Amino acid sequence: MEKNSIFSYTIEELQNILLENNFNKFSASQIFDWIYIKLETDFNNMTNLSKELRQFLTENFSINLLKDLVTEESKDGTIKILFMLDDKRTIETVLMPQKYGQSVCVTTQVGCRMACKFCASGLIKTERNLSTDEIVRQIFSMNVYLRKKYGDDLDNPRARVSHIVVMGIGEPFDNFQNVMNFIDIINCAKGFQIGARHITISTCGVVPKIREFADLKTQINLAISLHASNDEVRNQMMPINKAFPIAVLLEAVRYYISVTNRRVTFEYILIDNVNDKPEHANELARLIRGINGYVNLIPYNEVEENEYRKSTRVDEFFKILKKQGINAIVRKEFGSDIDAACGQLRAKREGVIKNEI
Incomplete structure (x- = not known):
């Protein structure tokens, strides 16, 4: 009989399973503690559970880790790992050490159907969504990595993942329910205990x-990958803009802000002579003025297989926005010295980008 991954279940779902099988629902909290705090991978070692429950868990559930295929470590401490899933497909996860803690960028799909022209993820065809457990297992695997590196002291902020950015391969809202389940699990007070605002x-x-997402009224942060100040440029860079032009997108952003009272981040990758000219900066300022948000300017990570190049106008663009009163x-x-671009390591592994690893 094929076993279900224990990482698939929220604590409420696990409680229901236990009750349906005549076990105490409180044991779900104990199981979460063993897995997400102690990082235990063997049900038989969960000594405060009854023998009968341990047998039930062993017979019906798995705690499988992702297989680490390639690990790249940057001089700045960034870690990028290429993981193999159970069906042999591959994904990337990135650990970015910050002053405030350990931040991990997770992947939500195998490939991405959004086909943004500047993105390495778009070089590989979409194969499928990741399941809830496959997203959760990325965080579990990174915590295992950190625990081995920094020891078992849970009070050491370097020894555990503290912040999550759902910005890896794939479009998170194209895999909406699995991503929401993932957030439920990692945000759980009995689980990884990662705060919503992190x-x-x-x-x-x-x-x-x-x-x-707005109607869920969570405290999760929302970032919009804008990357252009007008529809003409955005249509060239991001095919989704033809379905949801900038005006329609910003209307949804305003709705999100009105419902949640949360500010948004506008991500803007600066690409040489495409979207980085002074007129683009001034146009962007006019576009988002009055919206509760700020602009995150991102230096472009070049991908060999397209014509886009890193902007030389980052500082100039930033100064124009500040002069216009825009928070930026x-x-x-x-990871500038490793395969930094999202999807780049996987694309190389799959032979799409030249100079195979």
């Missing part, structure tokens, strides 16, 4: 799901 979801602009920051570059 979690950010990035979308390229799936408008119906932005509205659905320039994102720190991570």
Whole structure:
């Protein structure tokens, strides 16, 4: 009999399973503690559970880790791991050490159907969504990595993942329910205990799901991958803009803000002579003025297989936005000496990008 991954279940779902099988629902909290705090991978070692429950768990559930295929470590401490899933497909997860803790960028799909022209993820065809457990297992695996590196002291902030950005391969809102289940699990007080305000979801602009996400009224941060100041440029860079033009996207953003009272981040990758000219900066300022948000300017990680190149106008663009009264920051570059671009390591492994690893 095929076993279900224990990482698939929220604590409420696990409680229901236990009750349906004549076990105490409180044991779900104990199981979560063993798995998400102690990082235990063998049900038989969960000594405060009854023998009968341990046998039930062993017979019906698995605690399988992702297989680490390739690990790249940058001089700045960034870790990028290429994981193999149970069906032999591959995904990337990135650990980015920050002053405030350990931040992990997770993947939500095998490939991405959004086909943004500048993105390495778009070089590989969409194969499928990740299941809830496959997303959760990325965080579990990174915690195992950190525990081995920094020891078992849970009070050591370096020894555990503290922040999540859902910005890896794939469009998170294209895999909406599994991503929401993932957030439920990692945010759980009995689980990884990652606070809602330490979690950010990035979308390229799936408008119906932005509205659905708003209606959940969570404290999760929302980031919009804007990357252009007008429809002409955005249509060239991001095919989704033809379905949901900038005006429609910003209407959904305003709805999100009105419902949640949360500010949004506008992500803007600066690409040489495409979207980085002074007129683009001024146009962007006019576009988002009055919206409760700020601009995250991102230096471009070049991908060999397209014509886009890193902008030389980052500082100039930033100064124009500030002069126009727009809150903006320039994102720190991570992993510049490894395969930094999202999807780049996987694309190389699959032979899409030249110079195979």
